[in-house]
Amino acid sequence: MNKKNIITAFLLLSVHYFFVIPTCAINMQSGEYRIQMGTVDSGGGKMTDPVDNSYNLSSSIGQSAAKEFQSNGYVVKAGFQYLYSRIPFSFYLSTIRVDLGTLLPNSPRTGDITMKVSFGGAGQYIVTARADTPLSEVQGTDTISFTGCNGGADTCTITNAKLWTSASAYGFGYAMTGQDIPSDFISSSYFRPFANRLTSENPATIMQSTNVTADITPTPAIPYTPAPVLTGVPRATTHQAIITMKANVSGLQPAGTYAAVIRFLATPSF
Amino acid sequence: MKYITYNIKKTFIIFVLSATCYMLHATCISAQQVNLSMTPPIVQTRIKPGKSIIIAYTVENSGDPTNLQFLIRPFTPVGQLGSLTVSQQLEGPVQFNLENADAVLEKPFFFPSKEKRQAVLRIYIPPGVPDGDYYYMVMAETVPAFGVAGQSTGVASASIGSPLLISITESGVTEVKATIGEFSFIPDYTFTIGNNIVRIVDNAKELPIICSVRNMGRNLIQPQGIITDQFGDTKNKYNIIPQNILSNSQRVIKTFSDDNLDKAGSTLVLSHLSAGNHRVTAEMTFGENASVQYKTLEFLALPLRLIYISFFSLLVVLGIFVARYLQRKL
Numbered sequence: 304m305n306k307k308n309i310i311t312a313f314l315l316l317s318v319h320y321f322f323v324i325p326t327c328a329i330n331m332q333s334g335e336y337r338i339q340m341g342t343v344d345s346g347g348g349k350m351t352d353p354v355d356n357s358y359n360l361s362s363s364i365g366q367s368a369a370k371e372f373q374s375n376g377y378v379v380k381a382g383f384q385y386l387y388s389r390i391p392f393s394f395y396l397s398t399i400r401v402d403l404g405t406l407l408p409n410s411p412r413t414g415d416i417t418m419k420v421s422f423g424g425a426g427q428y429i430v431t432a433r434a435d436t437p438l439s440e441v442q443g444t445d446t447i448s449f450t451g452c453n454g455g456a457d458t459c460t461i462t463n464a465k466l467w468t469s470a471s472a473y474g475f476g477y478a479m480t481g482q483d484i485p486s487d488f489i490s491s492s493y494f495r496p497f498a499n500r501l502t503s504e505n506p507a508t509i510m511q512s513t514n515v516t517a518d519i520t521p522t523p524a525i526p527y528t529p530a531p532v533l534t535g536v537p538r539a540t541t542h543q544a545i546i547t548m549k550a551n552v553s554g555l556q557p558a559g560t561y562a563a564v565i566r567f568l569a570t571p572s573f
Numbered sequence: 574m575k576y577i578t579y580n581i582k583k584t585f586i587i588f589v590l591s592a593t594c595y596m597l598h599a600t601c602i603s604a605q606q607v608n609l610s611m612t613p614p615i616v617q618t619r620i621k622p623g624k625s626i627i628i629a630y631t632v633e634n635s636g637d638p639t640n641l642q643f644l645i646r647p648f649t650p651v652g653q654l655g656s657l658t659v660s661q662q663l664e665g666p667v668q669f670n671l672e673n674a675d676a677v678l679e680k681p682f683f684f685p686s687k688e689k690r691q692a693v694l695r696i697y698i699p700p701g702v703p704d705g706d707y708y709y710m711v712m713a714e715t716v717p718a719f720g721v722a723g724q725s726t727g728v729a730s731a732s733i734g735s736p737l738l739i740s741i742t743e744s745g746v747t748e749v750k751a752t753i754g755e756f757s758f759i760p761d762y763t764f765t766i767g768n769n770i771v772r773i774v775d776n777a778k779e780l781p782i783i784c785s786v787r788n789m790g791r792n793l794i795q796p797q798g799i800i801t802d803q804f805g806d807t808k809n810k811y812n813i814i815p816q817n818i819l820s821n822s823q824r825v826i827k828t829f830s831d832d833n834l835d836k837a838g839s840t841l842v843l844s845h846l847s848a849g850n851h852r853v854t855a856e857m858t859f860g861e862n863a864s865v866q867y868k869t870l871e872f873l874a875l876p877l878r879l880i881y882i883s884f885f886s887l888l889v890v891l892g893i894f895v896a897r898y899l900q901r902k903l
Contacts, residue, residue, distance in 0.1 A: 372745040376624035381613035391633065393610030394733045399639075399718065400604065401727040416729060421610070427655050438725060447725075505658050513654045513827075513838070548727045561725040564717045570710060570734035571614040572655035573817050 383426055394569035395419040401548045409470045411551040420569055421541040427513050427572035431506035432565055434497035438475045440559040447552060447561055449496030450474030461507045464493040473553050481544030483510045510544050607715055607731040608636035617738040625697035632713045633689045640716040641684040643692050645669050648710045650822040653785055659710050667707050667739060668697040681716045704742050705791040706820045710734040740792050749860035750790035754823050756855050756868040758782050776846040776874035781839035784855050785825045788818040798857030800828055804847050811841050813857055846874040
């Protein structure tokens with residue numbers, strides 16, 4: 304009885320395996336075209352090669368997303384569709400406190416923060432800075448205003464750095480050195496005042512990269528993935544810059560302990 | 574006396590041993606660092622009014638322990654290179670709420686080192702909100718910590734953000750209304766022959782091509798297509814990166830080309846140009862069922878430096894001949 308059952312099962316399984324059709328993922332790529340989009344809700348309709356009509360493709364991707372939208376009322380995509388990356392976007396500050404020490408008249412003091420942005424999963428990024436207030440007395444109302452740099456032809460603004468080398472030019476500002484910094488920071492002697500939140504000034508961009516972090520060198524070794532095919536292998540890119548804060552006071556500056564909050568915001572671009 | 578000396582010696586040895594042990598176990602103290610990471614780096618959603626969705630953001634603290642808070646602010650694109658500005662106040666018709674049991678929007682919480690925290694964000698679109706795009710930045714911000722002791726200080730607060738692009742649509746259909754805004758390059762020389770404008774570039778130099786897309790619609794678009802540099806029968810094709818062009822904005826697009834990696838503000842950098850006539854064509858679509866748009870540039874790539882040197886050499890030779898001729902005459 305048991306033998307009979309085993310033989311029957313064996314025969315059934317054999318028949319089943321004979322009729323199995325091998326399946327595999329289809330790559331959406333050929334020598335003639337490559338589907339760049341990795342989105343679930345784009346596409347749809349007829350796609351043609353805009354150059355010489357060497358191919359055309361009817362895609363139902365958009366239709367399925369349209370169905371998804373109709374049934375759920377939403378479609379969500381997370382991450383950059385043209386970058387296949389698991390590298391998170393990250394932001395590093397070497398310190399959250401820049402001690403400018405005891406400020407003496409006509410003796411500028413400086414302090415640094417090293418900033419690093421890792422944007423393997425983002426491609427583009429922006430870092431902005433804005434001060435909540437000028438350097439303000441912690442237990443009082445006196446302030447050290449933002450710098451105008453050397454003044455005259457060397458008067459700096461929140462978007463235009465100028466020379467600040469004079470010991471008799473007072474205020475609070477910053478310089479930038481390193482990667483992806485604005486071009487007006489010609490040298491470490493070029494400073495800007497911080498954008499002031501109190502006066503509703505927009506934060507100033509202090510680091511920015513518009514380059515997409517994709518190594519797009521065409522290579523036949525691009526591993527085939529089921530779908531969709533994404534072009535480019537992102538690099539684990541980290542860019543670094545140093546912000547140097549500087550304060551200089553006159554002999555008329557009231558004694559006290561001064562502080563200012565500087566807010567740095569790092570975001571991937573859209 | 575001997576006993577007292579022995580005691581001092583003993584105490585000294587114990588002290589040295591204790592100090593050594595203490596030193597060996599001493600840990601390095603450094604300035605308080607911030608190191609935050611956030612995923613996903615961007616979220617794009619298309620949603621009907623009256624619906625809500627949940628998106629989970631993960632923030633990791635690889636720096637020192639800190640106080641952190643989650644914020645959401647609208648943003649608008651600035652310029653043509655993907656810059657943006659974040660508003661100071663949360664405004665707009667979209668409603669946000671954190672579903673976490675242990676975190677509330679704009680309320681700081683203690684975030685230990687080497688830990689991850691999820692912000693489970695519910696996004697609700699009230700009924701009746703007009704169709705269109707709404708752009709927000711989801712941010713994790715450290716709370717500034719004052720610890721001033723007689724020193725003037727700049728206190729830093731670090732925020733990391735993730736753009737949230739919301740397209741509100743009742744029907745699921747989004748508006749595609751865009752055009753190629755600019756397709757240009759800077760030639761070395763330009764002159765007109767009849768009705769034709771001839772642009773000449775030095776083939777030894779790199780030639781940045783700028784191509785921007787203007788989105789005049791109320792929804793974001795992602796241009797797709799190619800830029801082709803045709804020289805004779807040779808065609809070099811560069812795929813356009815399908816980046817987001819937000820509603821009512823213009824953006825310089827980029828191509829998948831290694832050559833332009835360090836050229837901010839340009840779409841493509843052509844280099845090692847062959848001498849002769851080049852025809853550069855941008856062909857792209859901005860959405861499903863949208864027509865293909867074309868723009869073309871033509872220029873003549875010439876070995877200008879070689880021409881200059883040859884011309885200068887010819888002048889020198891001519892000068893020598895003229896000088897010799899005049900000497901003979903005199």
